Amino acid sequence: MNFIDKIILGDCEKILSGFPDNCIDLIFTSPPYADQRAKTYGGIKPDDYVEWFLPKTAQFFRVLKPTGTFILNIKERVVDGERHTYVIDLISKAREQGWLWTEEFIWHKKNSYPGKWPNRFRDNWERLIQFNKDKNFAMYQETVMVPVGSWAKERLAKLSDTDKTRDESRAGSGFGKNVSNWVGRDKVYPTNVLHMATETGNKNHSAVFPLDLPKWFIKLFTKPGDIVLDPFVGSGTTALAAIELGRSFVGIDINSEYVTLSRERIGESQLRLPAIAEKKANYIVAKNGKRRKTGKK
Numbered sequence: 001m002n003f004i005d006k007i008i009l010g011d012c013e014k015i016l017s018g019f020p021d022n023c024i025d026l027i028f029t030s031p032p033y034a035d036q037r038a039k040t041y042g043g044i045k046p047d048d049y050v051e052w053f054l055p056k057t058a059q060f061f062r063v064l065k066p067t068g069t070f071i072l073n074i075k076e077r078v079v080d081g082e083r084h085t086y087v088i089d090l091i092s093k094a095r096e097q098g099w100l101w102t103e104e105f106i107w108h109k110k111n112s113y114p115g116k117w118p119n120r121f122r123d124n125w126e127r128l129i130q131f132n133k134d135k136n137f138a139m140y141q142e143t144v145m146v147p148v149g150s151w152a153k154e155r156l157a158k159l160s161d162t163d164k165t166r167d168e169s170r171a172g173s174g175f176g177k178n179v180s181n182w183v184g185r186d187k188v189y190p191t192n193v194l195h196m197a198t199e200t201g202n203k204n205h206s207a208v209f210p211l212d213l214p215k216w217f218i219k220l221f222t223k224p225g226d227i228v229l230d231p232f233v234g235s236g237t238t239a240l241a242a243i244e245l246g247r248s249f250v251g252i253d254i255n256s257e258y259v260t261l262s263r264e265r266i267g268e269s270q271l272r273l274p275a276i277a278e279k280k281a282n283y284i285v286a287k288n289g290k291r292r293k294t295g296k297k
């Protein structure tokens, strides 16, 4: 597979049509926004967005492994005073293609600047929509656990009877919570709301997301050595995140300047690569998909 660890210039739909089936572990991407940044890279009209996107998601579906995950970072824009429905329409159509709409995460932008609009407040969050091919997808929840936080002391000191028994979820999903299970623990699972600052450094690209955003999802849905694809790689943030976590990557962008920019950013990180390669080599993957340390230094 000679596309591994490369940034490729071209239309992702065309490039991916040359990839084998079921070869990618995670697709993480932020596509061009509908119309908004037309000057920067030729926006697609909100009304045409779904039609433009669907042949690409069909390729994503084909190249993703059955255990893989596709995370789409997107937010509907306001058109003529109301939110356009292209994201909702895209979710519906993607389901018709066979995708499962497993989950939705919120990226809360911690550092967005103030503003005033006549009929709405500043937009402070984006969607990260999780699609899968199969209910049994790979997920490594322990890798993103967070410190239990200050609420714990007070809350856990006053446990009610319900807290001490299993409180079945109302949706009947079979998952529930028993708050007393968390007494004495210093780490808990995070929620589906991620609080991260936007990227403020000038990366010569107008829509760079913070490195921590792809990193969080790469840790959650892949193990070292897995392959992460960003079909709209822009300045190469997803590829960089993959490299830093010891994963392989494939980045595609239609704009040659961005491809050059990505390659430069990745080139800079090559200095750190020996340590990363070592990290990859220190693990072997058993048949059950679990990682095991080899003991090598």
Ligand SMILES: C[S@@+](CC[C@H](N)C(=O)[O-])C[C@H]1O[C@@H](n2cnc3c(N)ncnc32)[C@H](O)[C@@H]1O
Pocket: 010, 011, 012, 013, 029, 030, 031, 032, 033, 041, 205, 207, 208, 209, 231, 232, 233, 234, 235, 236, 237, 238, 252, 253, 254, 255, 258
């Ligand atoms: C929102 S930006 C991605 C920014 C990226 N997440 C980063 O951190 O820099 C979307 C990118 O998609 C690229 N693009 C647009 N249409 C494309 C296509 N058909 N195939 C591949 N890339 C495309 C644009 O050139 C742009 O760089």
